[in-house]
Amino acid sequence: MTISHITMALAGNPNSGKTTLFNALTGARQYVGNWPGVTVEKKEGKLKFEDKNLILVDLPGTYSLSPYSMEEIIAKNYVINEKPDVVVNIVDASNIERNLFLTMQLLELGRPTVIALNMMDVAKAKGYEIDVTKLSMELGVPVVPIIASKSEGINELISRAITEADVQNQTMPQKMQDFVNKLEEKISGITDPELAEETKTDYTYEYIEGIIKSAVKKPSSHKITTSDKVDSVLTHKYLGLPIFALVMFFTFFFTYDLAGNVLNGMLDEFITGIVAPTAEAGLMAIGAQDWLISLVVDGIIGGVGGVIIFVPNVACLFLMISLMEDTGYMARVAFIMDRAMRGIGLSGKAFIPMVLGLGCSVPAIMSTRTLESQKDRLTTTLITPFVSCSARLPVYTLFAAAFFPGNEKYIVFSLYVLGVVVAILVGLIFKKTIFKADETPFIMELPPYRFPSIKNLALHVWDRVKGYIAKAGTLIFGASVVLWFLLGFNMSGPSEINQSFGASIGKFFAPMLSTAGFGNWQAALSLFTGVIAKEIVISNMAIIYGIGESAGDFASALSGTFSTLSAYAFMVFVLLYTPCIAVIGVVKRETNSYKWTAFSILYQLFVAWLVATIVYQVGSFFI
Template identity: 45%
Template structure:
């Protein structure tokens, strides 16, 4: 529409920006309590007025172009000139959030402030914000709201729809007089820049913003004058120019706070602070996290989720649906091959995967509660502390948390990492975490080989974390990834009761994606696998031991013998997992023939030792991810070479760890072979070399220099 009004929605991570966007537009974006949930900008139309387009920009702490989300947000504000900017501010972290507000005001875009989480602030009883004074000091409309409860959102909408052309306009924030003098002198040199944009460009040039310096066409004389002005200011303040601007902004924020905020109990602890003293404690944080994740997987895999899965597997897909389908197909006199395709291939293959849906939904429910209440943000903080001990960036753990739902958005979330080396390494390591697709393998192995062992399912989560840490230690010693980790700054949101609508929306969207995948990609995969498992190369329908799948995978199977998986059925399951990890379960079900879940599990136990089953879990957890994730890797890396590096490294790690697991089990059971143990010892030696010996060698030159 030609008369559309465009509004940009900006705010810090965890400020409630996405929640407000959903409330204003009716959209159903993902909501999370860590940076990087909104990696790209998204648009929606205002419910009350469809001519208003709301652009939800990535959450960011500033407009300095150091990360992808800052670049996206800044470019939109400067280049696309939205009609107004709606700045969502966390009322419980006013000082920190106003830093972004001032940077938006420096662009000159008409601004409305939505002071969110006013309900949380009221419960804390620590400070009061005078909204009228805050509005007067800043010169912009300020509306106090609670996006999660919907308080005063209608009032905010009315303010957004105010057609007064002066609504949201304001005088530029004025900083230290010496800074203002320098900015004025720089503006005098920007004669080719429109008057409305000169102040913003002057500030960026004062900060020595490289992108702006390259974008502006200035003469040598103009650049010299500007540099002289900056150098003079740095001499006056005895500081670098970018630090001068940062300090000027915070001085201005301090004046705003002094005029509009009353602090009642400066030295009292909020309930969130008291809880954080325990859950983020240096010694208690990890044990608490381990217990929490054990409880999540225990509820999902061992108890509540299992009730629904057992019913689907044993009753619906195990007996009732195959019986009904067989009776109907016999009545229609269909060909035997078509009956086998429908009953064994589609119902048996896809049904074996859909049977785990209740367990997956339970996992999503538990994780959704932890995300919405604010606990998962604490885990990112705790893991940052651990990661830094191993020279890793805490920002890398954010994509890994997101990847527990799906590896694709997890890989995309690495865009928030500034360092290119850290970003590439995070892309390589993110898919080590167990996603929802891998949960089907975890549930199958746990329920089949370790039905009464509650440690098996959560161990997959911690194996993923250990693989990330161990890989980070090794990769940081190589020239490709050497260097200090990028800094990690994030605010911890206040704890609050999870909102049922947010959690249910999250469970529904993730579960729907799982079912959609089962009905499309996995459906096609099961048909193909059934065909390969029931026909030979002459296109004759044969027994599975004479099929194309048996011939192809049987030739490759010896490669996986050290893992205890040296038969064609396990090999077929491993390779089908590259299409989608859920296919591992469907492939096993097709390869072992149709039947109830109990019969299927009995066949698996007869074919493989328990530790071989666990080795299968470990290998599929750590090896190259599905094709969708590999494609996303290729897109994010920007070149095929790095994608092959990642696939090769992940597969090598998976093979070594799975070999060690299986051979350790075989040694305990007394069934180990000399060849298998030798391979496991070699794998253990390579891992030890990468983690320890190579470090000592790298430190020798430093020691020699010190002598």
């Protein structure tokens, strides 16, 4: 009996190539959400293979199925409770001994399983000789060698997985049954759970060692690999940090000078020079009311267009972040930053969420659950939003181009550096006050460097840019309509903008911002609405001033309310103040505390005001 609809779970260690395989199989045909009841990302994809319809479920990357972290619990519960038709276990052939620990635990669960022996090219470069047939006999399940980054062996892997899934009432392989029986014998009579777990782990590694001796030949001496040679420079005690700074500077140079601004200008010209005038002419031709023309042209096109034109800059930034992730450099960043992070009581691993925060603070905060201690997770959650996310990029791009023409990359780079510095300083204060605790050891695998797949890079960038565009088409679209109403009406009906609801809100908050140099209602209202989404800061200003989104338009319109110094202080405030509602929501879910959520909102607002005020007041002595 065969089935035409197959659920296939992908399981594997971090850095084993699981995501690369998932992307190679599903391409853009994937759905990203959260596992029910938790905020760990869940990916599902669809694949048509011959006459079969496959649903691929990408389980969280994990080193084991011990119930200590959310990822381990999710992976184990899914295999046990959801009973996928087949489990594809991705194993890094170049690090096979460590990877097989998870393999043994998966096989214990008794589901049909196929081993995808990935990175065979890397294993060969290390001098490993793997007898795939022997390995399959030792494990009692099919083993298929693949190179996921080059799509080699993937068709055979899927074919073997389908064959395994088609076998009904499959029993545990005899080899595995013998291992389980011996394991139970080893721990029988042990009443201490920790000792029992330690005994199981020791015996499992002994068993794996026997498999390795039987099926794998390793070089007699350690071979210096290309990754080792590159690491001797990139993770050097003294050179590592300056090189990382140069990498980040080039990221912003690429985002602005090499690609972003060229495409940005073209898109700006298209929206302001073609879309807006065409829409206005079309509405006038059909006799539309003035208020409707204003809503569409000034509210919707002006608001949404003010965000859309920055898609090239955002795409360039995400491309550089994806390159760092896919090449393996991101893991080195954690190693490089370990010493600095130790100064605030955290390990270098805590810097990974901060780097991920360059894209978006939501997944960055979610990634803190990989940290070992609750203190580390909470500290990192509270300081990560200071690292500037891509949503703030439109504000920097426009203000830097308007007030610092020709020096945009230096201004924006300084803001990103300032965000990291503030995060570290605040973390140091936390260490000395509310989060006193012993430091946790830093243990992290450095994967080999890899040439990124163009296809995977394109998928990563598109997935993130798609989310940015979707936000512009939904949240920012709705906010633009609401802002148009707030700026055009008051309790008496249609009004001048200075007498509108929006102006009243802005005038209420404006005095609080005067010490930072931008105590006008327009800036205050823009910052207030920016809590919904930081991109709305620019949308709001475009609507308030009734201008296009070009740097020249903004420089002209804002010259009366902003100086060069106050413009920079404004960007500093945008960098540091309370993040968007999506981030606030994930802080609540991750901390499971209204107290810590409220604390994060208020203290970040205070830090933003304090630093922006210092910048403006100290800068006033020199400018």
